[in-house]
Amino acid sequence: MSLKQQLIDDMKAAMKAGEKERLAVIRLINAAIKQKEVDERVEMTDPLVMAVLEKMVKQRKDSIAQYEAAGREDLAAQERYEMQVIEAYLPAKLGEAEILAEIDKAIAATGASSAADMGKLMGALKTALAGRADMGLVSKLVKQKLG
Known part of the structure; x- marks a missing residue:
């Protein structure tokens, strides 16, 4: 349904x-x-x-x-x-550890290595994490990883 x-x-x-x-x-x-x-x-x-x-x-x-x-x-x-x-109609949110695992997968898939690649990485993550994670938190974690 x-x-x-x-x-x-x-x-x-x-x-x-x-x-x-x-x-x-x-x-x-x-x-x-x-x-x-x-x-x-x-x-x-x-x-x-x-x-x-x-x-x-x-x-x-x-x-x-x-x-x-x-x-x-x-x-x-x-x-x-x-x-x-x-x-209640949204899927359960992912924890920080699960989000970090998704970020690592996206980094491997896109080859992102610096802050200049953040847009490309966020684009990949937005589709992968749609509805399952707060994108503000994802952005903050990506900055930490690439920074």
Whole structure:
């Protein structure tokens, strides 16, 4: 079953169970997916849906930081809940050791040896680690390896 279909099924289940908060978050996800389909005129595949979900998680993280800085814990808590529901649809994140192993494999595959090769290396890693790792952390680890 595709991720998009899973979201639709979960939306129906949330409606039947009366889970209003969860239903609202799933509707937000479906709206973002539909918006991307309309804007780009593409059929959403699982990798494209995961990219939308990752973007939504990143937006929630930024919002949480801003709400906490402004002392609005009530809004930060709502964003945390939304982030938790969205992350449930993403694959489990890799640990730092697993990311380093992927970086070593990519270095061997691309022949990267200096910071000048970082773009080529990050391009290879982005496809290999899509949805499974925080690319900010990956970038930091790549800089350490090549620096």
